[in-house]
Amino acid sequence: MNIDPEILKYLSLPVISAVVGYVTNLVAIRMMFYPVEFVGLKPPWLGWQGVVPRKCAKMAGVAVDTITTRLITQEEIFDRLDPDRIAQELEGPLNEMVHDITEAVMREHQPRLWDSLPAALRQRVIRRVQAEAPAMVAEVMDEVRENIHQMFDLKDMVITSLVRDKTLLNRIFLETGETEFRFIARSGLYFGFLFGLVQMTVWWLYPVWWLLPAFGLLVGYATNWLALKMIFNPKRPWQFGPVAIQGLFFKRQSEVAHDYGNLVSDEILTPANILEAVLRGPYADKLFALVQRHVQRVVDESASVARPFVAWTVGTESYERMKASAVDHVLTQMPEALQHVTDYAEDAMRIRETLVSRLQGLDPVGFERMLRPAFEEDEWLLIAVGAALGFGVGWFQLVFVFGEEFARAFG
Template sequence: MSNGIGVFAAAASKFRGSWRTYICIPLIAAFVGWFTNYLAVQMIFYPINYIGLPLWVRDGVPLGAVGWRGIVPSKAKKMSEAMVDMVTGQLLSVEEVFGRLEPKKVAQLLHPMIETIGLETYSIPKAVTSKFSFLYGSVLSAFVKDMQKNIVELCDIRKCVVEQMMEDRELLGKLFQKCGELELKFLTNSGLWFGFLLGVIQMIVALFVENPWSLSIGGGIVGFATNWLALKWIFCPVNPTKIGPFGPFQGLFLTRQKAVAQEFSQFFAQNVLTSEKLFKSILTDERTSANFFELLKKRLWGSAAAATLVVKELPNHLANVHPYVDKTLALEPTLRKSMEKMTSVQFERVLHPIFEEDEFTLIVAGAILGFLAGLVQQAIATGTFTLKFWKRKTKKLPPTQPPNAPPAA
């Protein structure tokens, strides 16, 4: 019993003797927790391009031999493919969406193209062109119906989305940041509180353990644990779960399904699957453009020259069509309503993959930074960076005697 009291008395004495040093431990741990989590978030999205020495860099791998590229920019292809598969597989039917277009309305919007082709290319008088415009209008209307029936062969949604993400690797990151804004803030800020609580434990251990390396090891644990705890808190549990009489509890991201559905659908409809980008894909993708040309040629009585001319002029006249197509396809409400109906397990897959890809790397990076911060705490506690097991032993010399001192007995 007396030994236990003596241990606590010794700890109390240590605290009184260096209370400023020990008070700094949870404060520094709080900063370490915040900073490691902040850095983890930055490492997910930045830098867009690889920064470091190009000694060993692999496509799709963020970490090089000496350098780093953001997880999302590095894995843009893989992530965007998974995302577009989710969109086309669970959220919308391409055939059903394009079926909403009114062929006669699209033909009406493209009527100016008929006059342009007739006047500028064939020098056909305007009166003659106008006289037969109804015929070409019928052809265009019938062609739109053909497009609707064959839209899968004419529009490769997967390639359209993935190519955009690869051309602008920041775009996918912006989508994830918009959808997970609150979760990313939580991931950063929670490090402050988790770090402080773990720092209090770290301080208590330092009072009872005489090894200064407990601070560095503790710092590594703080950096590891704050990242791990925050990531778990965001996505676990997936389904509402009661713990005894408490709850139900659910991951923070899962509780915001309606809000995230709104953000995701709005961003996707306004920045990714727009009429302009869909038609660009149809007309420029080598596979789909060939199908588009053949379908058009059939409607133009087999005339390759006429089909070539229409394809050439079409991009100059689509500006009139895009507003109507964007409005009529109604991708934003379609995506939103479908996403709101997703199960929790399905919805968790919307954001979690960006963390899963290199979750272990992020957690280990936090541990390393925490360990380095612990060295700072060790320096504060000991006054120097000392490796006790490497410390050289020096031979003690006898004390020097003042001059004229009597010889030692």
């Protein structure tokens, strides 16, 4: 069966339009997230960087506002930790650390004196410090909880993590909005085909040269615009008889909440990251001053059995230097020791469960702020890129598919 080539030309219009709709939407999605770093000659104009990584600080700020104002606070996180339980979890590592630090400090500053002390007295000093250490940990934790705003900045921790790792910021949007992005790409195919049917009919009735570029531009623009509208509108269900119409993102609130909660709790708000932020964050000096005060007190109280002999032998000034050295050793080994409480902290903080349950309970406006910024920031640019690509394909159709019309119009 032979089909007239002229008919095939017309039948190609909806097919090409569908491909244009799919490709332009897919390109728009890719341009939102990639490349992660700028590629080109001179930023920001002679090249490109994904919208999300290019504005990572602002995007991270949006993410952190959602987390810290609507989902969980730093007070909640630390109030769920029991200081006595943390001391209990650290008892083994602390005993070993106290033994090693005491030996190291004494052999560093006064090796002869330490060797001259009776073994029983040396062990008595070590056991005394070991006995005091858990109470010291509990006291430090109590003070941290009571003065959490002076010791820890949750917003700073989240923003630092996301700005430092732009790939992680991309994942927040890509993984929580995976279904929506897939819909955007596929909808370009469907909408493009429908527009192509209209284009074919109009071109059949009125084959004027500018129609093909104009329809290409319209397809590239409208498919992106419609897809975005269908994702975020309407926010609340519209009931039409038995059919409920609602934006795709809001329909999936429960599922998105699970994905978002799992990702944030596994990659950002982990006990290890929180402890690191406390130890190395903007308020680390205050924490170290707090630990220093408690360690020096415990050393004084615990070493009372040998202090008169030590002070008389090495002098008060040397004793103070030894005490300061002990503090330095504690601060150095503290991060490793605290790793022993991460399992307990994860159970106690319940970050994953809190994030998921509160995300599921967010109102539509608050829930929209999770993903919408990724589109909203440069939405016009992404739609314009789709329109430009469609416009170019329209010219391609005119020149290479309906070349006789091009020749008639332009000679």
